[in-house]
Amino acid sequence: GIQVEQSPPDLILQEGANSTLRCNFSDSVNNLQWFHQNPWGQLINLFYIPSGTKQNGRLSATTVATERYSLLYISSSQTTDSGVYFCAVVAASNTGKLIFGQGTTLQVKP
């Protein structure tokens, strides 16, 4: 089945710094989503981005489907950005199940 790899696994930033999280996937996809899992375990939708570029405030994402990767950019990080960021995909050959990466754990220090 499709493999999803995220890097880095852990990231520590000082408040105000910028960061880039990467998601590589091994096959064509119909869906790619980025989530932020907050300390209470809720998965919060950040982007639905099977291809192209989107921006939402301090966050932006780019998916290059032909090269099978996606990037999540966080600018001017805040302590509330801390948590786990997941990339998840639906393989083009599949029904609808999301396959998740292992996540990037981000800690933003004040």
Added chain:
Amino acid sequence: GAGVSQTPSNKVTEKGKYVELRCDPISGHTALYWYRQSLGQGPEFLIYFQGTGAADDSGLPNDRFFAVRPEGSVSTLKIQRTERGDSAVYLCASSADRGYNEQFFGPGTRLTVL
């Protein structure tokens, strides 16, 4: 509008007992999914419903796990003869129309099997 809701938020049971976990999807969403998340891992797929039927149940770990969605809205995940290894957070998600549309997750049910 209301998001995906799940009840109970926490469930503690004893090994060997039967449990039911409920999911209310976003109104009008025809696709519903169950996932399971163990500590330190990403969520793992269990089953996907399109309407009332299970379109993909390839993620159910064994025959102790069963899920239904009789009217195409609310779904119940049923676990028989629970084992300690079933302890996890069970997440439900829904999406409009087909499986590759954006999925929205509920807050999860934390199941602890003693």
